[in-house]
Every structure is written in structure tokens, then in C-alpha cells.
Amino acid sequence: MKILRIAAIAVLVALALPLAAQEQTPEQQEKALYEMIQKQIDNMTKALDLDDWQIFYVDSILTHDYSGLQAEYMALQKSKVSDQNRYYQVQDKWNEQIYNAIHGVLDEQQWQKYLKSGAAREKKSRDKRAAKRG
Numbered sequence: 001m002k003i004l005r006i007a008a009i010a011v012l013v014a015l016a017l018p019l020a021a022q023e024q025t026p027e028q029q030e031k032a033l034y035e036m037i038q039k040q041i042d043n044m045t046k047a048l049d050l051d052d053w054q055i056f057y058v059d060s061i062l063t064h065d066y067s068g069l070q071a072e073y074m075a076l077q078k079s080k081v082s083d084q085n086r087y088y089q090v091q092d093k094w095n096e097q098i099y100n101a102i103h104g105v106l107d108e109q110q111w112q113k114y115l116k117s118g119a120a121r122e123k124k125s126r127d128k129r130a131a132k133r134g
Contacts, residue, residue, distance in 0.1 A: 033070060037062045047117065048110045061101040069094040089133070092126045099123055 024032070041059055044050060050058065072090045081087075099119060106114055 029070075033066060034063070037066055048106065048113055050110070054105050054110075057105045058102065061098060061105070065094050065098045065101070068097075085133075088129065092129060095122065096126055099126075 037059070040062060041055060044058060045055055069090065072094070073087065076086060076090065099122075102114065102119075103111060
């Protein structure tokens with residue numbers, strides 16, 4: 001399904017936001033982040049047939065967690081961290097948090113669709129990278 005592709009694109013956009021931040025005002029950065037989140041919510045709503053209350057929670061989760069991801073990326077960038085593995089650790093941390101929070105919002109049928117859309121594969125990849133890091 002398209003949910004994971006969209007999530008991957010969203011993460012790439014979130015990764016690109018700090019890099020583009022040098023050329024964007026904080027207001028433009030925030031607008032781009034919220035537009036990306038809204039697209040992801042729209043796609044999840046269609047694919048998983050979310051109820052209104054679920055949309056609210058998914059919106060809250062994504063807004064909080066992607067904002068946290070972006071803030072950590074900005075902090076790494078300001079500290080001039082060049083180790084890509086550190087950026088992947090931050091990304092994995094926030095994606096794991098999103099994964100767990102979304103699980104609490106979806107019913108079993110929706111969760112299974114979400115997992116089949118690639119979330120399970122992404123979880124496995126995160127776990128594998130975490131095991132490598134020790």
C-alpha cells in the first residue's frame with residue numbers, strides 16, 4: 001500500500017527541512033512540515049478508513065513527533081554532527097515512537113493493514129539497525 005511510501009517520503013521531507021532551513025524562514029519551515037503531515041494523514045485516512053477521533057489522534061501524534069524529529073535534526077546540524085548514523089538513530093527513535101503511538105489508535109483490522117502496508121518491514125529494519133548499534 002501507499003501508506004509506508006508516504007511515510008518514507010514524509011521522513012525524507014522531514015530530513016530535508018533542516019537542510020532547506022537555511023533558505024526558509026521559520027514560518028515557511030513550519031508550513032512545509034504541517035503540509036507534509038496533512039498529506040500523510042489524508043492518505044492514512046483513505047487507506048485505513050479512520051474515524052474522526054482517530055484522525056485527531058494521528059494528527060496529534062504526527063505533529064508532535066515530526067516536530068521533535070525536526071528539532072533534533074536541527075540540533076545535530078547546529079552542532080555540526082557529520083556522522084550519518086547519528087541522524088539515522090534520531091530518525092529511528094521518532095519513527096519507533098510514531099509506530100507505537102499509532103498502534104494505540106488503530107483497531108486490529110486497521111493495524112493489520114498498516115503493518116501490511118510496510119510498517120512491519122520498517123519496524124524490522126529499525127530493530128535490525130538497533131541490534132547492530134548494540
